Amino acid sequence: ASSWAQSLPLANGTAPARLLVQALNDLNRTPLSPQLRDNIMEVLRPKIDDAQANLSKRFLNQPLVMPEASQTAAELSDRLLTLSTTAFTIIAIETIQKHKTVHDTHPARLTCQAIQQALIFAGRKVLQRFQLHRSIDVHGWETLHQLYALALNQRLADLPVPKSLSGGDTITATYLQAIMISCCNPNQLLQGELTALHRGLQQWSKLIKLDPHKNENSLFIVDLDSDHPPLYSAFYRKPPGPQCRLIDCTLLMEQLEILKKETGTHGITFDESIHASVSLLDHLILSLCSVSPRNFKRSASSNPLWLCLGLSSTHYHVAGKRLFEDLLDDDDRQQGSHAADDPFPPSNLTPDERYPIFKAQLADTSPGGYCVEWPTDSPCDIRVGEVVGLKEDTGKKDWLIAVIRWLRRIDNTKTLIGVELLNPRAVAYGASIQHKTGEKTAPIRVLLLPEVTLVGQPNTLITPRIGFREGQKLTLGNGIESHDIKLLPSIDSRATFQQFQFSYPRALGDVLAEGQQGQLNVYYDSLWSKI
Secondary structure, three states: OHHHHHOOOOOOOOHHHHHHHHHHHHHOOOOOOHHHHHHHHHHHHHHHHHHHHHHHHHHOOOOOOOOHHHHHHHHHHHHHHHHHHHHHHHHHHHHHHOHHHOOOOOHHHHHHHHHHHHHHHHHHHHHHHHHOOEOOOOOHHHHHHHHHHHHHHOOOOOOOOOOOOOOOOOHHHHHHHHHHHHHHOHHHOOHHHHHHHHHHHHHHHHHOEEEOOOOOOEEEEEEOOOOOOOEEHHHOOOOOOOOEEEEEOHHHHHHHHHHHHHHOOOOEEEEOOEEEOHHHHHHHHHHHHOOOOOOOOOEEOOOEEEEEEOHHHHHHHHOOOOOHHHHOOHHHHHHOOOOOOOOOOOOOOOHHHHOOOEEEEEEEEEOOEEEEEEOOOOOOOOOOOOEEEEEOOOOOOOOEEEEEEEEEEEOOOEEEEEEEEEEOOOEEEEEEEEOOOOOEOOOEEEEEEOOEHHHOEOOEEEEEOOOOOOOOEEEEEOOOOEEEEEEEEEEEEOOOEEEEEEEOOOOHHHHHHHHHOOOOOOOHHHHHHHO
């Protein structure tokens, strides 16, 4: 096995993975002693890790509707993870059944390590499925639950195991690392955020308690005899059975709050290439602190819907199909001539080709948003956290402003996206940041969302994700009007944009002018309070 593993053509694309799939498929069907099977798997495991890492580069950060080569790599990776899980599961079960034949190591130790490795590979498969916005395989959750139940029955669940590069310190911690992803609204996260979540749970899972008894702090419940992920305990209708476990995240919540305060705006860097942003920490805290039921009743619909994707495209259409540079004053146009264009504008394309409108079909609607069936033949990529403009009728003037909240890929034939409405209209501006020296930056695209008094929603500003922060003073202009504003704390932060409340700083002259018109009390103390 060692000689065969060393001869694998590592530089030859997907060839090593195909050979490993074939080898594991044969190995899992060949009668062997548990110890010999484990020795072979320990030789193959580093090669499996390398092959899986190489495959992931081919299907991660790809369009939602992946090219055929990326689709093939994803399926191959999925198969490799499944066979690896099966291989270590066989070792665990046969060690328990044939413990008298194991001589060179303690049977309990071998069983413990095998269950740990099986859970690690099964957990990676769960992560990959969520990263590709696909549902978990039939028996996928059951596999995780039964591996953990096996460790419980053998009293191995809480024993320390050799720390793996991607697993927890115990079988319980590794099991929780896999199942807790589903409790964090994973379909609202980007692929990189899911990677950071999986890495974070490696060390955070020891702060989560699995309790077979009733616990008022338990937000979730999991049935080890089911093929389901953890559910909200408040929605679990039948009495919990003997195989049910309540999940208490109180200590994890406290730790996340501490980490958020300690790291400020920098977030957490686990490894050189894995980073958890502040917005991800906010997302986790919100997901784990309370039940998130649907706030609105949904109604089925099959009407068409027109969408423009991204801040730049939405800005163009909200502005009445006026290019950004056409919105600016002469001075701003000269200063922002380079900033006004996209970083890598497509050549020989008209504005309508650069900022296309896509036609999709509604699946259902609610007062808070839409579930949309995205056309599978669309060449445009979509991702969670993207600003979108919506119209149910092309004859309407205003674009609804929304954000993509979640994505779900059903088989290979249908993609559903959930969009949350932010505002029934917007105003397109260019925003220049005012420096203390009196200089201003080149204008940048922003959208002003007017207040909605009916629901108590104040004026807010949609800005790009980078470059804007609380306390900055901005000048908004669109060639017709100009406003000076000051950014208040951010109320939302997504992968591609931030949403700020803002105030209008008023000059002393304006306040005095109001006083002369009788709107202010003439007494000095009142005047000073107004100033």
